Amino acid sequence: MTTTIERTVTVRVARYSPERPEEGKSYATYEVPMRPTWMVLDALNHIRWEIDPTLTYRHSCRMAVCGSCGMLLNGEPKLACNTFLDDYPNGLTVEALPNFPVLRDLVIDIEDFMDKLSAIKPWIVRDGVDDPSGGEYRQTPEERELYNHFSHCINCMICYAACPVYGLEPNFLGPAAVALGHRYQLDDRDQGNADREAVLTNEDGVWNCSFVGECSKACPKHVDPAAAIQRTKLNFVMGKLLTFVLPWRR
Amino acid sequence: MLNPEIEGADASRAPRLAWKMPSNWWTTKRNYRLFMVREASAVFLAIFLLGYLGRLAALADGEAAYYNYMQGVGGFFGIVWNCLALAIICYHAWTWFETAGMVAQVRLGGKLIPGAMIVRANQAAFVIISVVLFFILT
Numbered sequence: 001m002t003t004t005i006e007r008t009v010t011v012r013v014a015r016y017s018p019e020r021p022e023e024g025k026s027y028a029t030y031e032v033p034m035r036p037t038w039m040v041l042d043a044l045n046h047i048r049w050e051i052d053p054t055l056t057y058r059h060s061c062r063m064a065v066c067g068s069c070g071m072l073l074n075g076e077p078k079l080a081c082n083t084f085l086d087d088y089p090n091g092l093t094v095e096a097l098p099n100f101p102v103l104r105d106l107v108i109d110i111e112d113f114m115d116k117l118s119a120i121k122p123w124i125v126r127d128g129v130d131d132p133s134g135g136e137y138r139q140t141p142e143e144r145e146l147y148n149h150f151s152h153c154i155n156c157m158i159c160y161a162a163c164p165v166y167g168l169e170p171n172f173l174g175p176a177a178v179a180l181g182h183r184y185q186l187d188d189r190d191q192g193n194a195d196r197e198a199v200l201t202n203e204d205g206v207w208n209c210s211f212v213g214e215c216s217k218a219c220p221k222h223v224d225p226a227a228a229i230q231r232t233k234l235n236f237v238m239g240k241l242l243t244f245v246l247p248w249r250r
Numbered sequence: 251m252l253n254p255e256i257e258g259a260d261a262s263r264a265p266r267l268a269w270k271m272p273s274n275w276w277t278t279k280r281n282y283r284l285f286m287v288r289e290a291s292a293v294f295l296a297i298f299l300l301g302y303l304g305r306l307a308a309l310a311d312g313e314a315a316y317y318n319y320m321q322g323v324g325g326f327f328g329i330v331w332n333c334l335a336l337a338i339i340c341y342h343a344w345t346w347f348e349t350a351g352m353v354a355q356v357r358l359g360g361k362l363i364p365g366a367m368i369v370r371a372n373q374a375a376f377v378i379i380s381v382v383l384f385f386i387l388t
Contacts, residue, residue: 018264025267075278101266109266142360164282167271211349212285227365230353 007034009088011043013055014095016102025102027093028052034085040092041069041080044106057106064220067156070097071106077161079220097161099170113157116173119199120181125192137189150183150228152221159225162218165208172208173200175215175225182228185235197236206232284345291342298335347372 008031015026030051032043041059048055057080060066064082071080072095074088085092100108159175166172181200184190200206209229216226242249276282301323308319322328350372351365 016267018266021265021267099269099271101268103264103266145362164271164275167269167275210285210289212282213349213352214279214281214285216352217281224352227352230349231355234353 008032009034009043009085010091011047012091012093013044013047013106014093015055015105016096018104028055032085034089036084036086038085039081040071040073040078040083040085040088040094043085043092044080044094055106056104065154067154070156070158070161071095072097072161077158077218079156079158082220097157099161099163099167100157108157110157112170113155113160113174113176116177117155117180120173120177120184120196121192122177122180122184124184124187124190125195126189127191139188143188147183147186150179150186150223153179153183153223153225154221156220158218158220159215159223162214164212164214165210169208171204173205175209175229176223178206178209178232179223179225179228182232185232200232201236206236209233287338288342288345291338294335294338295342298332298339343376344373347376 059069062081069080096102096106206229213226216224276286308316351369356363
């Protein structure tokens with residue numbers, strides 16, 4: 001009879017307890033089985049279920065759709081459910097997403113992001129009340145293609161964690177909110193562009209972006225918020241220029 | 251509400267661990283470092299242009315003034331500086347073209363042209379025009 005010794009990996013997890021705020025941030029170390037099919041989220045679940053039930057983190061769908069499990073993995077913001085544990089054979093350090101206050105362990109305070117998200121009205125805005133008997137609003141594939149990939153945002157906040165501007169200037173509207181605002185600006189069914197533009201182009205809006213581009217590199221859904229920000233700047237300037245040159249144009 | 255209090259906590263909530271951006275943040279990732287080089291390249295461009303304005307002013311003052319000016323800047327350190335400024339300005343131009351593919355949306359026959367194609371077309375034009383200008387001016 002042979003005994004197979006299971007490979008393990010050392011996982012170092014950042015801890016913070018609001019009951020003991022004076023202790024600040026600390027790290028706990030756990031030995032976790034290195035299984036080829038495990039995601040980092042499986043390792044965290046193993047720690048909580050088998051080793052330390054006090055470990056706190058957000059997760060839900062396990063398939064990179066809900067955007068709950070964004071974390072800093074060896075210094076890179078990623079989704080824990082979408083990253084193989086096997087990618088870290090020499091050890092893994094898991095921390096809460098940077099640029100946000102931490103509520104407990106790996107759980108960040110998302111209130112600021114939720115305020116910014118609602119400010120850009122990420123839904124189809126119509127003038128007045130539509131009569132549903134008029135039927136649906138149809139779009140051609142070309143009209144949908146204009147905004148399609150911006151609509152893949154899952155609000156995971158990884159782009160905010162990757163953005164040094166947001167880390168330095170917390171008032172900055174930020175990548176995901178602009179990407180979603182831009183998505184609805186490109187949707188021909190939407191009539192809320194004026195309100196949205198006022199938020200996107202105010203002093204906390206797109207002009208704060210210095211185009212580091214890390215938001216687009218970090219995005220797990222390939223949304224490309226950096227492009228949305230630059231195109232919003234360009235569209236705004238072109239609109240103002242056209243209004244100046246052709247004042248009769250609204 | 252775009253002014254959240256990121257530092258500290260109010261009395262009604264559990265204390266939060268505030269985020270503080272480290273001053274060396276730009277050294278922590280390759281992309282951040284390249285970004286800082288791109289931003290700093292504007293300083294090299296500004297200094298180079300100031301030197302160029304000085305050269306034009308000397309030219310306006312006549313042949314002798316221009317000759318003296320060129321003698322002053324044409325030494326070893328002047329050549330090293332110009333080579334360094336050229337390399338950094340080329341890097342700035344190259345990365346600027348790379349951003350063009352992200353921003354520009356060009357349609358051909360109703361189809362969006364891929365951003366990578368716009369980038370390569372810009373970079374190819376940059377190289378070809380630079381080579382043509384080099385042969386015209388030398």
